[in-house]
Amino acid sequence: MFLDSIVGRVDERVKALRTQAERLEKVAASMTPVRSLAQALSASPDRVSIIAECKQKSPSKGWLTHHYDPQALARQYQEDGASAISVLTEPYFFAGDLEHLKAVKASVDLPVLRKDFVRDPLQLVEARAAGADAALLIVRIVDDVELHDLYQAAAALNLEVLVEIHSPSEAERALKLNPRIIGVNNRDLDSFETRLSFSEEMAHVIPADVIRVSESGIQSVEDLHRIQDWGYQAALVGESLVKGSGLLRGYQD
Numbered sequence: 001m002f003l004d005s006i007v008g009r010v011d012e013r014v015k016a017l018r019t020q021a022e023r024l025e026k027v028a029a030s031m032t033p034v035r036s037l038a039q040a041l042s043a044s045p046d047r048v049s050i051i052a053e054c055k056q057k058s059p060s061k062g063w064l065t066h067h068y069d070p071q072a073l074a075r076q077y078q079e080d081g082a083s084a085i086s087v088l089t090e091p092y093f094f095a096g097d098l099e100h101l102k103a104v105k106a107s108v109d110l111p112v113l114r115k116d117f118v119r120d121p122l123q124l125v126e127a128r129a130a131g132a133d134a135a136l137l138i139v140r141i142v143d144d145v146e147l148h149d150l151y152q153a154a155a156a157l158n159l160e161v162l163v164e165i166h167s168p169s170e171a172e173r174a175l176k177l178n179p180r181i182i183g184v185n186n187r188d189l190d191s192f193e194t195r196l197s198f199s200e201e202m203a204h205v206i207p208a209d210v211i212r213v214s215e216s217g218i219q220s221v222e223d224l225h226r227i228q229d230w231g232y233q234a235a236l237v238g239e240s241l242v243k244g245s246g247l248l249r250g251y252q253d
């Protein structure tokens with residue numbers, strides 16, 4: 001299964017990272033205060049806030065672009081009205097790099113989210129040291145104890161968390177954390193099946209005081225209106241923006 005292979009790669013990366021733990025902890029501790037993702041996503045209550053994603057390649061779609069300049073892309077997203085930027089840092093399946101996140105952070109004023117497959121607190125230290133303001137935690141790839149420990153580690157680093165779920169039982173597990181932001185991924189990360197209406201089905205399991213983010217497969221202004229009607233405050237959009245759909249500009253008009 002895809003998730004097993006990605007998790008195997010993550011665990012190898014974490015092992016290699018251990019030698020740098022002390023240095024990363026020092027750098028993370030010296031970072032400036034975070035730009036709040038929760039605040040950015042709550043700033044325009046009448047419309048859906050967009051977390052615009054920088055990703056060059058995806059397991060489901062292959063290469064999305066051959067000319068990939070995450071810095072320029074993020075600047076364009078900011079100009080077009082994005083509320084936050086997500087940067088893929090996973091190298092093997094998404095051609096991501098932590099250097100992309102550093103470059104993006106230096107070139108926009110928006111909160112920057114590390115989009116990776118986080119299984120160890122050291123990845124959160126690494127994210128903070130690179131300048132991330134927030135990180136994704138995918139409930140499906142960790143157990144309850146690991147999830148709790150990762151959430152606490154993020155809080156200690158002043159990193160905000162987007163807690164990602166893909167089933168009612170994962171929602172139940174996520175809610176034990178009392179999270180501020182929950183993302184419903186419309187994509188099944190093993191089969192890659194993507195269905196926007198999944199967000200509609202899941203909306204009722206997320207309490208009203210939690211910021212709801214609909215993730216994946218969002219292509220049009222109509223999709224944004226739909227998720228707003230279902231009670232979502234934000235959308236995470238990758239492929240359609242990277243491919244130049246103009247969705248952000250279209251939504252501003």
Ligand SMILES: O=C(O)c1ccccc1NCC(=O)[C@H](O)[C@H](O)COP(=O)(O)O
Pocket residue numbers: 053055058059060061185187188189190192215216217218236237238239240
């Ligand atoms: O994007 C994929 O193909 C993918 C496959 C397996 C695990 C994760 C994957 N993507 C991560 C994401 O959640 C998306 O990059 C993000 O939600 C944006 O989705 P999209 O707008 O459909 O590019």
